[in-house]
Amino acid sequence: xxxxxxxxxxxxxxxxxxxxxxxxxxxxxxxxxxxxxxxxxxxxxxxxxxxxxxxxxxxxxxxxxxxxxxxxxxxxxxxxxxxxxxxxxxxxxxxxxxxxxxxxxxxxxxxxxxxxxxxxxxxxxxxxxxxxxxxxxxxxxxxxxxxxxxxxxxxxxxxxxxxxxxxxxxxxxxxxxxxxxxxxxxxxxxxxxxxxxxxxxxxxxxxxxxxxxxxxxxxxxxxxxxxxxxxxxxxxxxxxxxxxxxxxxxxxxxxxxxxxxxxxxxxxxxxxxxxxxxxxxxxxxxxxxx
Ligand SMILES: O=C(O)C(=O)Cc1ccccc1
Numbered sequence: 533x534x535x536x537x538x539x540x541x542x543x544x545x546x547x548x549x550x551x552x553x554x555x556x557x558x559x560x561x562x563x564x565x566x567x568x569x570x571x572x573x574x575x576x577x578x579x580x581x582x583x584x585x586x587x588x589x590x591x592x593x594x595x596x597x598x599x600x601x602x603x604x605x606x607x608x609x610x611x612x613x614x615x616x617x618x619x620x621x622x623x624x625x626x627x628x629x630x631x632x633x634x635x636x637x638x639x640x641x642x643x644x645x646x647x648x649x650x651x652x653x654x655x656x657x658x659x660x661x662x663x664x665x666x667x668x669x670x671x672x673x674x675x676x677x678x679x680x681x682x683x684x685x686x687x688x689x690x691x692x693x694x695x696x697x698x699x700x701x702x703x704x705x706x707x708x709x710x711x712x713x714x715x716x717x718x719x720x721x722x723x724x725x726x727x728x729x730x731x732x733x734x735x736x737x738x739x740x741x742x743x744x745x746x747x748x749x750x751x752x753x754x755x756x757x758x759x760x761x762x763x764x765x766x767x768x769x770x771x772x773x774x775x776x777x778x779x780x781x782x783x784x785x786x787x788x789x790x791x792x793x794x795x796x797x798x799x800x801x802x803x804x805x806x807x808x809x810x811x812x813x814x815x816x817x818x819x820x821x822x
Contacts, residue, residue, distance in 0.1 A: 534565040538577035538586035541570020544671040544691030545644075547577075550622050550714040551590040557821050562725060573668050574603045581719050582611040588726065589717045595624070596711040598649045600768050605782055608717070608811060609739055609770070616737055616812025617726040618716040622822065625710070626651050628701040629692045630684035631677050635700065638662055642673035643686035646712075651686055653706040671695075715812075728815040733788040735765070736813040738798075740805040741772060741780050750781065752804040757785065760793050782811075789813035 537555065540547040548568065555566045569586055571577040580586040592601045608614050626647055632638050635658055641648075645666045648655070655664065662684075667673055670687035674695045677683055684700065692699050715737075718726060727733075742749040757764055766784040787794045789810060802808055 533563070534567060535587035536567050536569050536585075538569045538571050538580040538589040540574050540577055540591070540669050541572065542669070542671050542674075543570055544674065544687065544694045545570075545669045546622060546624060546688060546712060547574070547590055547592055547669075547714065549688060549690055550592075550620055550712075553620060553622070553822055554590055554618070554716055554817070557817060558726075564725065574601065575607045578604070578607045578611060578614065578717065581717060582614060584719065587718065588617070590714055591717060592646070592712050593619075593715050594713045594766070595646055595650065596709060597705070597707050598646050600770075600782075601646065602770065604715070605739075605768065605770055609780060609809070612809070613719055614717050614811070615720065616715045616814050617718050617723065618728065618814050618817060619713055619735065620716070620817035620822075621711050621713050621819070623710065624650070624705065624712050625689065625703055626686050626705045627689055627692060627699045628684050628704050629674065629677065629687055629695075629697050630700045631681040631698065632684065632700060635659060637682055638684045638700075639682040640665060640680075641684045641686065642667050644668065644670045644672075647686045650705050650707075650710060654704045658701075717812075728817065733790070733813040734786065734815050736785045736787055736789040736794065737811040738783045738785065738801075738809065739780060739811055740783075740801070740808045741778075742804070743806045745778055753781070753783075753801055756797050756800045756804070760797050762787050762793060762797060 539551040558564050577589040581589045591604045593604045640663045642665045647670050671691050673685045763786040765786050768782040769779040772778040
């Protein structure tokens with residue numbers, strides 16, 4: 533069986549790097565064969581899965597410095613039926629890739645907004661006068677660098693290698709401890725063949741809207757987990773896009789959705805939420821696999 537895996541392209545993105553790690557793990561642990569399919573945006577890779585054009589998508593969801601990748605959260609909410617099969621966390625090391633011989637010759641820097649944000653102090657210090665242009669991905673502008681020696685891109689060393697381009701300065705992220713969490717996402721019911729086969733799952737991700745914008749609307753959903761002694765590892769709000777000040781909540785819970793306590797929590801949660809989506813119950817690929 534061959535499955536297609538959508539990811540943010542063109543080739544060499546951090547998302548592709550995460551997809552390759554997942555593919556290596558699949559190859560070692562299953563008989564599944566894979567084909568990687570680059571898409572021009574995170575949203576398009578998720579739409580490809582929703583439309584059945586790809587079996588899976590590997591998308592960034594959260595960075596330890598910059599926080600949520602809002603495009604991922606918004607699209608996962610919008611496309612009902614997507615399921616998280618697995619998570620993996622990748623260390624991120626950004627590099628300034630350019631054919632310029634010195635920083636003084638650079639006029640424009642391109643990259644994905646997350647990468648630009650993760651290097652903003654470095655950029656202000658070493659390239660305070662350059663024009664900064666946000667792209668859909670860290671690799672979108674790489675093909676122009678050879679023709680435009682006054683431009684640079686922030687991307688991975690793997691990307692520099694793939695495009696045969698020089699790294700002018702390496703390790704330019706503002707914080708050395710820089711990690712991004714990726715989700716492996718499918719459409720429909722969870723599928724054991726894409727997951728780490730263990731008896732239980734370590735995480736469950738939920739998203740919900742609350743019935744009314746009233747005092748305490750969020751307290752009750754949170755109280756359910758507190759009272760059952762279930763730990764939350766993340767909470768994020770996003771605008772509903774219906775009216776100013778109305779939010780959706782994304783919650784990661786350190787528990788298996790199939791456990792009895794979680795089943796009670798989820799049943800109770802339906803009484804205190806407007807729309808409740810269980811985005812997935814899954815494990816995290818161990819760091820030893822990276
Ligand atoms: O543009 C990429 O390479 C991506 O995969 C998005 C991204 C950007 C910066 C850090 C992690 C993921």
